[in-house]
Amino acid sequence: MLRQLWQKFIPIFAVFSLRSAFPWIMLIVGLIAAIFGFSSLIDGCPNWQEICKWISNILIVSVIIGFISSYFQYKGIYQKNLFDVIYGKEFLKKRNDIDSIWSNVTEVLFESKFPEISNEIFDVINRHYIKKKEYYVSNQTIVLTVKWHDKVQGLVEIIEETEFNVIPKNKSKFQFVNLFTSEVVLKEGKAFECCHYELMSYSINDKDVSPRQDPKTLKNVKHFFLEVDLENCESYKVKRTIKKVQNLNFDCTVGFKARSFINKLRLQIFNEIHDDIKICFMPRGVLEEYKVKERKDFFECEYDGLLLPKQGYILTLLNTYKCYGT
Structure with a gap:
């Protein structure tokens, strides 16, 4: 039975490197240990049942924690890359609402110091210093x-x-x-x-x-x-x-x-x-x-x-x- 399962998963591991396949190996081994530990397959060997339960708990929990930490890690990376795209120069050049973006940034920048005149500051800079200058x-x-x-x-x-x-x-x-x-x-x-x-x-x-x-x-x-x-x-x-x-x-x-x-x-x-x-x-x-x-x-x-x-x-x-x- 184990031999048949291993032969089915060999092509999967051949695609990935050992590092990327290692969590899957741990998960599969943990599931197999859980099957032996929580089923009646080895009732005659109570010590081995406890060992299998212990191994399954360790491996499955480790894999779950690893997946969660990787999710948050990649979420931060993707979020940073997404912000780099949204606020990047090339993306901003193609937008037709750049005045609105600048107005919002100016408002946030000055809201802690001069919230009452943040719009006036933006208007003066935009009308007199930017738009009219060639x-x-x-x-x-x-x-x-x-x-x-x-x-x-x-x-x-x-x-x-x-x-x-x-x-x-x-x-x-x-x-x-x-x-x-x-x-x-x-x-x-x-x-x-x-x-x-x-x-x-x-x-x-x-x-x-x-x-x-x-x-x-x-x-x-x-x-x-x-x-x-x-x-x-x-x-x-x-x-x-x-x-x-x-x-x-x-x-x-x-x-x-x-x-x-x-x-x-x-x-x-x-x-x-x-x-x-x-x-x-x-x-x-x-x-x-x-x-x-x-x-x-x-x-x-x-x-x-x-x-x-x-x-x-x-x-x-x-x-x-x-x-x-x-």
Whole structure:
């Protein structure tokens, strides 16, 4: 009888390795021991009956415990793999309800600290910082050279040389816009522009281009736009040089405000008229501190982090020549 049973189970064990077949061997041996221990097959040998009962209990219970522990072990593995699939990047890219997922994650993230405004936080980040942005800027360097254009009239000339990389979200065509502004002041019935801009050079990926120039005046502020269309590249190296003539009698500030995310910013100022003009630097809404180096005719600051839209700096040009005269 045992021989016949063993011959039937040999093909099963041949398929599995000894390690995977061992629990089945224990279960079969335990069942066979239970049959002999709890039946009347060996009534004449009470000692062997007890031994068979003891062996069957040990083996069957061990197998059951092993199956249970393996179940929970594999349940944890499968659960982790399932979470990896559900929250993996490739799976999330294919979902059309990503805003809802992000909203729920944001709500859970902030519910312990700011439950009342968690939705508002999500809305601000999503509307102003994510959906409207086609690109971000990295490693922007701005070099300003300040000198007199007309000392008597209080006109300074500022040469701005800027270099940065534009990183788009994809290779599709989009419009890249540079914006400069100048307040229009009324004095004695006449309109005066505080600043006058002149484009000296503009290049993208080391090739000279001619951006569209579109000046507009809105609410006493003149907007000087430079527009170029970019496409088919993973990044764009932009260089531009602007000459700016500014009337310190009407406006003594030079401001910079990020239009998109900027990853790392460096500002250098060469003040060729430091005996007459003192330049004061003020951060504009930034989360971290600028690293500043300064001497009489030179100023440098670095922001080694991420600037958010509308963050930047403000420079104040104090005209000591005008204040104290000669």
